[in-house]
Amino acid sequence: MPQAAYDLVIRGGTIVDGSGGEPFEGDVAVAGGAIVGVGRVAGHGAEEIDARGQIVTPGFVDVHTHYDGQATWDARMQPSSWHGVTTVVQGNCGVGFAPCRPEDRDRLVYLMEGVEDLPYPVLTAGLPWNWQSFPDYLDALDQRRFDVDIGTQLPHAALRVQVMRERGVAREPATPDDIAAMARIAREAVEAGALGFSTSRTLNHKTKAGEPTPTLTAEEDELTGIAVALAEANGGQGAGVLQFVSDFHPDPEAEFAMFRRIVERSGRPLSFSLAQSHQAPDSFRLILGALEAAVDAGLPMKAQVSPRAVGVLFGLDLTLNPFSAHAAYKAIAQLRLAERVVAMRDPAFQAGLFAEAPSPADPFASASLTAWAGMYPLGAESPDYEPTQDRTVAALAEAQGRDPKAVALDHLLSDGGQGILYLPFLSYGYGSLAASHEMLSHRDTVPGLSDGGAHVGMICDGSFPTSLLTHWTRDRTRGPKLPLPFVVKQQCADTAALVGLGDRGRIAVGLRADLNVIDYDRLTLLAPEIVHDLPAGGRRLMQRAHGYTATIVAGEVTYRDGEPSGALPGRLLRGARGAPALRAAA
Numbered sequence: 001m002p003q004a005a006y007d008l009v010i011r012g013g014t015i016v017d018g019s020g021g022e023p024f025e026g027d028v029a030v031a032g033g034a035i036v037g038v039g040r041v042a043g044h045g046a047e048e049i050d051a052r053g054q055i056v057t058p059g060f061v062d063v064h065t066h067y068d069g070q071a072t073w074d075a076r077m078q079p080s081s082w083h084g085v086t087t088v089v090q091g092n093c094g095v096g097f098a099p100c101r102p103e104d105r106d107r108l109v110y111l112m113e114g115v116e117d118l119p120y121p122v123l124t125a126g127l128p129w130n131w132q133s134f135p136d137y138l139d140a141l142d143q144r145r146f147d148v149d150i151g152t153q154l155p156h157a158a159l160r161v162q163v164m165r166e167r168g169v170a171r172e173p174a175t176p177d178d179i180a181a182m183a184r185i186a187r188e189a190v191e192a193g194a195l196g197f198s199t200s201r202t203l204n205h206k207t208k209a210g211e212p213t214p215t216l217t218a219e220e221d222e223l224t225g226i227a228v229a230l231a232e233a234n235g236g237q238g239a240g241v242l243q244f245v246s247d248f249h250p251d252p253e254a255e256f257a258m259f260r261r262i263v264e265r266s267g268r269p270l271s272f273s274l275a276q277s278h279q280a281p282d283s284f285r286l287i288l289g290a291l292e293a294a295v296d297a298g299l300p301m302k303a304q305v306s307p308r309a310v311g312v313l314f315g316l317d318l319t320l321n322p323f324s325a326h327a328a329y330k331a332i333a334q335l336r337l338a339e340r341v342v343a344m345r346d347p348a349f350q351a352g353l354f355a356e357a358p359s360p361a362d363p364f365a366s367a368s369l370t371a372w373a374g375m376y377p378l379g380a381e382s383p384d385y386e387p388t389q390d391r392t393v394a395a396l397a398e399a400q401g402r403d404p405k406a407v408a409l410d411h412l413l414s415d416g417g418q419g420i421l422y423l424p425f426l427s428y429g430y431g432s433l434a435a436s437h438e439m440l441s442h443r444d445t446v447p448g449l450s451d452g453g454a455h456v457g458m459i460c461d462g463s464f465p466t467s468l469l470t471h472w473t474r475d476r477t478r479g480p481k482l483p484l485p486f487v488v489k490q491q492c493a494d495t496a497a498l499v500g501l502g503d504r505g506r507i508a509v510g511l512r513a514d515l516n517v518i519d520y521d522r523l524t525l526l527a528p529e530i531v532h533d534l535p536a537g538g539r540r541l542m543q544r545a546h547g548y549t550a551t552i553v554a555g556e557v558t559y560r561d562g563e564p565s566g567a568l569p570g571r572l573l574r575g576a577r578g579a580p581a582l583r584a585a586a
Contacts, residue, residue: 005043059086193574500576
């Protein structure tokens with residue numbers, strides 16, 4: 001056997017290179033963690049992967065995750081890394097764990113528990129707290145090894161608490177001295193390697209006690225001061241991006257105008273979350289129009305949009321179920337799942353449960369009980385994320401001549417109490433993904449909002465990249481699809497560019513060898529499942545897929561057929577990086 005010329009050669013695959021161009025058949029050669037050949041590769045690799053009949057893509061870049069805690073105790077950023085993701089960006093939505101004084105740790109944990117459904121016992125057992133400043137946090141991550149690369153952003157809530165203490169928590173306006181102090185810390189953070197700064201302006205983000213996030217009402221001078229600090233970093237060369245989440249309420253035009261002014265003043269790129277509101281299902285177009293005008297004026301702005309509806313998952317072993325606010329259920333809620341299943345199968349128990357009204361002290365759970373017309377049983381095998389109206393709990397109950405509560409409970413009790421109900425609450429306003437198609441197709445959007453690592457008992461959207469491939473390019477029947485090259489470009493090159501990572505997202509000579517070999521015809525998204533593998537025995541929703549033949553990070557195979565190889569080549573990313581000079585495919 002001749003000596004290997006390369007570390008790895010992927011042979012004969014259909015290359016979807018992330019440029020948006022037409023796929024082509026060829027080989028990819030890798031050496032020293034970089035792509036060194038694309039096209040027809042003559043030399044041998046120390047390892048070779050036969051990709052005939054499969055597609056080869058760049059590794060996916062997920063710019064909207066919340067692995068801030070998990071990255072301090074775990075090496076594998078699952079579920080994201082099960083779905084072809086090779087780079088994640090955390091620290092979104094203004095929440096995270098640095099900077100933080102020891103006496104403020106509980107404040108940040110309680111906020112993360114409420115905003116991102118990461119339980120207090122899990123976080124207190126898992127977080128090592130071997131940092132105080134944000135550069136300290138980066139240093140702590142720098143000592144660890146992962147199955148993906150990890151970039152992080154400075155979270156506004158932690159920054160505000162660090163500088164303003166109780167006044168920050170109480171959402172008091174920042175003084176000029178407060179703003180100067182926050183700006184100094186923000187500049188230090190991006191100079192130490194933060195990819196940017198994030199903030200939240202949504203009422204959906206609250207502590208578990210119901211208090212709004214400390215950043216909710218931060219005024220324009222505060223946000224501008226921080227953004228300008230990023231522009232002044234590195235001797236005035238500037239560094240870092242801005243990531244905002246907002247309700248765009250009550251005045252969406254005024255809110256967007258403020259975002260635009262911040263970008264005009266600072267010159268820093270800004271992205272924001274955009275979804276279809278079910279209360280105003282056409283309002284997203286107003287924001288898209290304002291975004292188009294800003295981009296046409298030369299401003300670096302993008303919207304992050306979701307590949308499917310954002311929806312809550314209800315289950316007996318999850319954070320909530322439709323009966324959580326009922327006294328009869330609360331009386332058995334502390335029993336083990338198997339014992340609850342036995343109790344809830346008793347006809348007498350069911351009769352009492354169905355006769356009760358939910359507690360008015362829990363308005364979210366109460367409202368969910370009236371949402372049968374928008375709630376769907378989620379399949380136990382491959383879930384349907386664009387279900388038709390005749391599959392709602394209300395429609396099934398009407399067809400069967402039964403009470404919707406009984407239909408819902410039957411599904412929850414299925415599979416030994418593992419049945420899951422799906423309640424889309426964003427981007428499903430007209431009972432389809434038509435709005436998502438419109439947003440994904442827009443020139444000024446990128447896919448995001450997976451929240452990988454968060455909402456462990458309510459939402460499981462770290463699988464968004466697989467949905468993009470399976471649903472949007474192959475399986476959709478309820479409207480137009482999206483071209484495969486377009487989707488791969490969106491999830492790779494476009495997301496990488498959003499956060500300044502020019503060294504990845506394409507299959508081209510000189511770029512980082514982050515790659516996927518995917519059996520596209522067989523690619524299947526499996527149903528979410530509940531596992532108990534978090535610190536302190538905490539449970540979380542996880543979701544796997546079939547069809548990822550190999551995922552490669554920095555030239556090393558990290559997953560083979562969905563199982564970890566043991567390689568952990570992922571590292572902390574410190575700051576943006578430009579693209580090397582690229583050569584065309586051979």
